[in-house]
Amino acid sequence: MTTPSDEAPSDRRSRKRLATRRAISLAADRLFFERGFENVTVDEIAAAADVGRMTVFNHFPRKEDMFFDRDEEARETLRQALRQRDSSVSPIETLRLLAHQLVRQQTPYLLFSTASQSFIETVENSETLKARARAIRDEIAGELAVALAESAGQDADDSKAKLAAAMLLASWSVAFIEAHRIFRQERDTDKAKAAFLALVDQGSVGVKAAVAGTAYA
Incomplete structure (x- = not known):
């Protein structure tokens, strides 16, 4: 699970990438906890994080990776x-x-x-x-x-x-x-x-x- 206290990188591009990754992870965690891992799709996570499906896979190759992101x-x-x-x-x-x-x-x-x-x-x-x-x-x-x-x-x-x-x-x-x-x-x-x-x-x-x-x- 990602937390807001994670150390932020200094350059703008890396900060933006980390912010997107955090948004995806937080959205995934919320859905997983509410409905169970098996009952949540990648498309639903993408929608909750307001990103595209491919953006999710760019950060997390597998659905499980969103859960075990540490x-x-x-x-x-x-x-x-x-x-x-x-x-x-x-x-x-x-x-x-x-x-x-x-x-x-x-x-x-x-x-x-x-x-x-x-x-x-x-x-x-x-x-x-x-x-x-x-x-x-x-x-x-x-x-x-x-x-x-x-x-x-x-x-x-x-x-x-x-x-x-x-x-x-x-x-x-x-x-x-x-x-x-x-x-x-x-x-x-x-x-x-x-x-x-x-x-x-x-x-x-x-x-x-x-x-x-x-x-x-």
Whole structure:
């Protein structure tokens, strides 16, 4: 989901393009939340955003991309954290600390609130979105494995990096789902955050144990 607080680019053409992308995303979100992902067409999104059908596809190749429009931002956040990590901090610890930082900064894709429940419920009610969410997780695991290997000075195809990435993504996914479950039941954002971070921390311990003795731990 796009929010108005996103940093705006400086040049006029880029600002205009970003504004159009935001308008499409906001229109899509509103329709998806109101009627369900499967019940909204691209033509309806284009009309709601006051743009042409091809303009929508110029910004979002697939309908699912309009819903998961922070996907690339999340991927780049992981890559950047590893590229810029302190050499005295291991790659796995760097990512554990990143999770805490993102929650502390109230990063939009790690919010546990009434507003975020609409996002979760829309995914749960759509087989298409659930399938895309699984595919995104697998894609990120592959990219994270490469980023971990590069960060640790290892071969990009290192099996230990693949193991670490898969375990990290699995633990983060469990933590994310559990935190939203807790918020849904108790409407307590702080408790949901605490649960998310506790599971991320536990997962990190497991990953460190699995690749003990390597440059990742």
